[in-house]
Amino acid sequence: MSDPVLSLRDASLSLMGNAGRVDILHAISLDVAPGETLGLVGPSGSGKSSLLMVMGGLEQASGGTVKALGQDLTAMSEDGLARFRRDNMGVVFQSFHLIPTMTALENVATPLELAGARDAFARARAELDAVGLGGRADHYPSQMSGGEQQRVALARASAPRPRILLADEPTGNLDETNGEAIIRLLFDLRDRHGATLIMVTHAAELARRCDRVIRLRDGRIVDDAARQAAE
């Protein structure tokens, strides 16, 4: 059995807000196998997006350990985490988060440029072609529909050939047709590049397409479908 791409042991997350300390995640332990598609589901406020952030090093766990590709994310600096994400992860957001002053091509090329790739723009153009937006390379996000923006975001996330793909409600701001198209592309990209896909979703149908579904409530895992399947 190969080593897990992600391994959490008693990971917890507490944040200081205006109202005081808030405990978001409690002693989360799980492993994610290479190439696995993992769905994170649960009611609002259950901590599923926070868990995704901790897994991606976008948020540092307050306790426990988080290892990704054998490296301890909890021991890394902010810049270290940024470099790790640059080299190993792709993230797709619900709100796309394209940079408004960059064209579609430049948005996709940015992670490649940050990694120092000499052929950043050529590879970016290929990724845009793969999501069907080769003809919109020089358009700005404000000139695109929501679906098109999310496709650009997908291309951006997959352009560096990440080993881990994180998607936070990727269809949350899209209509059904566009959402379906995005999901198809997401899984297609996963299949092509063999990445491990971890996705936060409210949609039950989308969750069923995942190899494994983890249900969260009040910051704790209450159900782990893959475990149940194995048992």
Place this chain on the structure above:
Amino acid sequence: MSLRMAFRLARRELRGGLRGFRIFLACLALGVAAIAAVGTVRAAIEAGLAREGAALLGGDAEVEFTYRFARAEELAFLASIATTISETVDFRSMVVVGEGAEADRALTQVRAVDSAYPLVGAVTLDPAMPLDQALAGDGTLPGGVLERVLADRLGLVPGDTFRLGEQTFVMAAVLARYPDNAAGGFGLGPRSIVLTADLAGSGLIAEGTLFNTNYRLDLPPGADLQALADAAEAQFRDAGLRWRDARRGAGGTAIFVDRLGAFLVLIGLSGLAVGGVGVSAAVRAYLAGKTEVIATLKTLGATRRIIFLTYFLQIGALTLLGIALGLLLGAGLPLAFAPLIEARLPIPATFGLYPGPLAEAALYGLLAALIFTLWPLARTEEIKAATLFRDAFAAGRSFPSWPWVGVTALLIAALIGAAIWFSGTAMLTLWTAGGIAAALLLLVLAAAAARWLARRARIAARGRPTWRLALGAIGARGGETTSVVLSLGLGLAVLAAVGQIDGNLRRTIAGELPAIAPSYFFVDIQPDQIAGFNARLADDPQVSRVESAPMLRGIITRINDIPARDFADGHWVVQGDRGVTYSDSRPDNTTLTAGEWWPADYAGDPLMSFSAEEAAEIGLSLGDRVTVNILGRDITATVSSFREVNFESAGIGFVMSINPAALAGAPHSWIATVYSEPEAEAAILRDLATAYPNITAIRIRDAIAQVSEVIEGIAAATRYGAAATLLTGFLVLIGAAAAGERARTYEAAVLKTLGASRGRILASFALRAALLGTAAGSVALAAGILGGWAVSTFVMETGYDVVWPSAIGIILGGTLATLLAGLAFALRPLAAKPARVLRARE
């Protein structure tokens, strides 16, 4: 690699346009423009003075004597070094028109010239004619020319006659312009020019009367001015000779221009400080809007360094643009208005492009921009990728890490250092920097206090929603309070300080001084006239007091055998000639602070009583030997006492008094001060001037008015400088109001949904603005009063009272400005439809 990547990202980010940076550019450009404009005008004047140095001086060099003409050996020396010499005599006198009771008189500064005058430049007369033709007269009477203000004052036109002393002249023309105008310094009467030879019978230029003789020299080309100055100094130092040459032709004027220019640049720096508040606010607002982009870039793998460099380069590019705009304005406006400025200046100016002042302004702009943008840029470090999922940024600290604080401190030190370097005056710069820093700190604390007070008062305002809303907005963290108080407060504080200082100074000079000052100062009273002079006044019931004293003029050349300028470190007492008196006994109203007065019949070695305050300032002690050159003769006297002398009463006060025997036989005149009722002044002047035509009367009220005019001019220049600061503050105020418009739109939408009328919402906005403006104005006034008190007490050494009209104007002005800005940006929020606003928010 980081820099290359940052450059690429910055370039792409700049495509977002300059929206949000208009105030940034305006504040920076205005601050730089004000400093550049002041510096350009100063450089233009200095260039004009340097170019016209010889003309202003009246020659390549000038030698001056007080109270006498040059002696034979001195004339021989001058003739040996100069190709041409022109002798002029300067003194004050009365121009008299008419006879007897109908006679009219006015004070004039007479320049008696020879046929060689002017050596350099030309005199312009109206009607136009050569000067020698005008001074030749009409064949019967010698001619003279008077400045227009003097001719108008006496109702004279060309062809009319006037008297100087016992000599009648015909006015040939109006004196429109003369080349050595700026070198003479401050004068109490308008200028008149006559030939020296024509004054022979006037009784005006005699030994003992107050006059200065100037010998202007045309030197051979390539003459070594320094070597000649040294030779003159070495040969005639003890003769009271004073040398000046074209290297500093404008003398005191050049120093004045330099000092005033430096002071105005420092005022301009306060404008940059206010502009910095706007710059900082604009950058903070911009970066707050870029939180999502920054978090996205971090998600994609950008390090903090790349993020910082990206926005540093972006802000840097905009800074350079702002500075360029400021330099364009600062260099262009003086050039555009050059003809207007030249026409109004009494001294020459050569307008052009002067790189020095522009470089100075650019450096200040760059340093100020760095100081005010580094902290907001440093905060990009704290933006986490997780911000995309939640408001992680809001929980960050408000103070950057210590390395950034250190860098900022270094930049501030560099700015102050540069200001000291360029202004040439460390103390003034440090005081100004300290004042600006103290004002800013005071304003920040005041803003915090205003927010605290508003939060407390909000509770008491329950049941009054308009007040509660207004107070709530003022007390809110992250609201407009700090921006408004800072931006408007500093500009108002500078204006308030200027208003308080100017008001108190004018109150002292034009208000209090006339009450204690004499009505007249009479000079050039001959010794055989003083008895009759006193007799005329003794029986006049409207004359309350007459003081008189003998006067000679002398130059302190050495103290304890050390050159006086070295001993006294350039103190005013050793600059130029000073009045010297004598008295056999201690005058009645004189208080000795140390030592003893000489006996009435003392005839031993010369003894001197010195003014106590000035003695302390130059480090003089009892027993020191002071050498004074009077009429070319050195008199060395031992200091035997110190006495109190009050120079602030505009009465008679002498720095030095010597025992009579030491000055026996020295030609001299008397001066007198007369204290009378205002309605008696005309008759006194008429009687004394008729009886003694050689006497000059200086009406103190006129002198005070003239001094007040000069002070008003300086105050006006300072107010213009402060106005630039205020304008910048108003721009920042508008920026703050504009930045808050979105929040006000949302607030108005919610309030409308809850049932508030537009009138009530507008009243809340207006009340908020008015309260903020009043707070800013009040704090500014407090700072201004503090500054005014400090300057009046420690610098001017006068009393201090709050100048209420100026004070109330400041508060009202602050309130009005904030109200206008607030209302201007309240109209759109009020007009927005609630449903649309609230839907967009979701």
